[in-house]
Amino acid sequence: MSHLPSAIRHLPSALARLQTIRKRRALAWGALAYAGIVFAGAFLGAEITLRSKTKWVKGxxxxxxxxxxxxxxxxxxxxxxxxxxxxxxxxxxxxxxxxxxxxxxxxxxxxxxxxxxxxxxxxxxxxxxTFVYNGTPQQLGIDFEHTVVQTPVGEMPAWHVPPRKGDSDAIAIVIHGHGGQRAQALRMLPALMRSGVGSLFVTFRNAFGAPRVGKGYLGLGDVEAEDVLAALHWAREAGYRRAVLYGFSMGGNIALSVLREKFMPFPIPVTGVMLDCPALEWRDTIRWQAQRFGLPKLLARHVGRFTEYIVTRRSGQDFDVVDQLAAAPGFKVPILLWHGTRDRTIPIRQSDALAAARPDLVEYHRIEGGKHIRVWNIDPKGYDRALEAFIERVLPGVNRD
Structure with missing residues (x-):
């Protein structure tokens, strides 16, 4: 071998070094691409989390x-x-x-x-x-009044549907979800009216049609709970003496956030909570959404963690405060819970966990084939029966229609 030129003799080692350099560069580019996906996904996720609102009911x-x-x-x-x-x-x-x-x-x-x-x-x-209605209660031929709920951050628009029997002292506070509309809950209004209660369909700060507060960032349930607490004050001034809270998706988290000790005693007693496909744990929800859009589980976890970091830096949101699964041991009022097995927005495992944690309080309806806040559509009569029976149980003495 000694008679071979030096360049030829050193060729194998040069090729090995070149391959090593290429592997390092490939790993570096791979790591950079991974970080780029994490950053892009997290910034997009944070923007959706903080600003999502819709002008029209989906259809x-x-x-x-x-x-x-x-x-x-x-x-x-x-x-x-x-x-x-x-x-x-x-x-x-x-x-x-x-x-x-x-x-x-x-x-x-x-x-x-x-x-x-x-x-x-x-x-x-x-x-x-699938939301069935896109207007006001008038679309169902039901009389109502436009009103506002006075809060420390402005007037929140609301619809008030008085009870058919004027001597009723009970009201349901109906809370829409993240980026949602009050009209999404009109499907349940006939059942609410038959149950004998009045209804107040509320909205909250930075949602569509409500006042913009600060930078316009949505919370995840805790600050919005202050607006629902104001709705209870509105109900007391209107002559109501008892209430149930009825939350959809993020509205469910808001309803449970109202139950925290910092808001007690309430202006009027809250004797029960109804939850339709509630967002109970936001970290899990954000990871679920990342996986829904095709990210592998590990990447979705990293995107979720960075999304949480960005949301907290921008808005000051404390994710522990809106972790309702962690708060479950402290709940004291009966809960009526619906969730659909085809929910692609909020994982049904969250409702499964709440029902398992508090079987003493939670009446759980796990609807096969139900989509996100569309479980009523699968079995309207069954849904309405459960709603009316629950109100009769937690608001005894209400004059049913």
Whole structure:
């Protein structure tokens, strides 16, 4: 080998060093790319967490066909959803209908009309949604009043639906979720009215239509609880003497946050809480959302941790304060809980954990096939029965309709 040129003799070691350099560079680029995904995902997650709000109730606009009592819709995620949907034709047509379970009819979806107000004409372009309603209680033919709840940070708009029997002393405070709308809970209003209570559909700071506070950042339940506490003061001034809280998604976290000792004694007693697909532990929810968008579990965990850091730095949010699973041992009032197995927004394991932690307080309805805050749609009559029975139990003596 000694007669070979020096360059040739040192070639294997040079190749080995080159491969080592390439591996190091590849690892460095890989680490940089990983960090970039974490940072980008966390900043996006923090922005959604802090600022999410929607002007319109979620739904789709589609042309409709009508034959007698049957409505025909193009097949899609919303129109093929399990259970009932609502439909509203666009102007100049006026009307609203609740449609029953779907059946495929060739390339179309066929649904029967269960309830109808106004006119739902053949050929109209219409809004279709699993939230069923997109207006005010007037869309159901129910009288109500626009009002405001006075809070330390401004006037929060609300709808007040008085009880049908004027001597009722009980009210349900209805709290929408993160980026949500009051209209999303109109599906349950008939059951609330039959139960004999008044209803106050509230909103909270930095939600759509409510006052902007500070930089406009949403909290995750704790600061919004102050606005719901103000709603209890409103209820007392309006003549009510007892209340239940009824929260959807983040609204469920708000309702449970109101129960903290710092807010006691309440202006009027809170005798029960109803929760529909509640967000009970935000760290878990953020990780779940990261995985939902395709990130591997380890990467989702890192994105979640950095999202928590950014949210805390921007808004001062303490995630421990809104951890309702950790707070569960301190709850003292009965809880009615619904959650759907197809919830892609809040993992159902959170409600499973709450029900397991407090079986003495929690009446749990685990709805097979239910989507996020759409479990009512799967079995409206069963949902309403549970709601009315719970109110009768925690508000004894209320005059039912």
């Amino acid at each position: 789709v606009f589609v042309p409709i066909g009508r034959r007698g009592n049957d409505i025909f819709l193009p097949a899609g995620v919303e129109t093929m959803s399990r259970g009932v949907v609502g439909i509203v034709p666009l102007l100049p047509n006026k009307g609203h209908a609740v449609l029953g379970p779907q059946r495929l009819a060739g390339t179309l979806v066929r649904r029967p009309v269960l309830q109808e107000r106004g006119v739902l004409p053949n050929g109209a372009l219409a809004w279709v949604s």
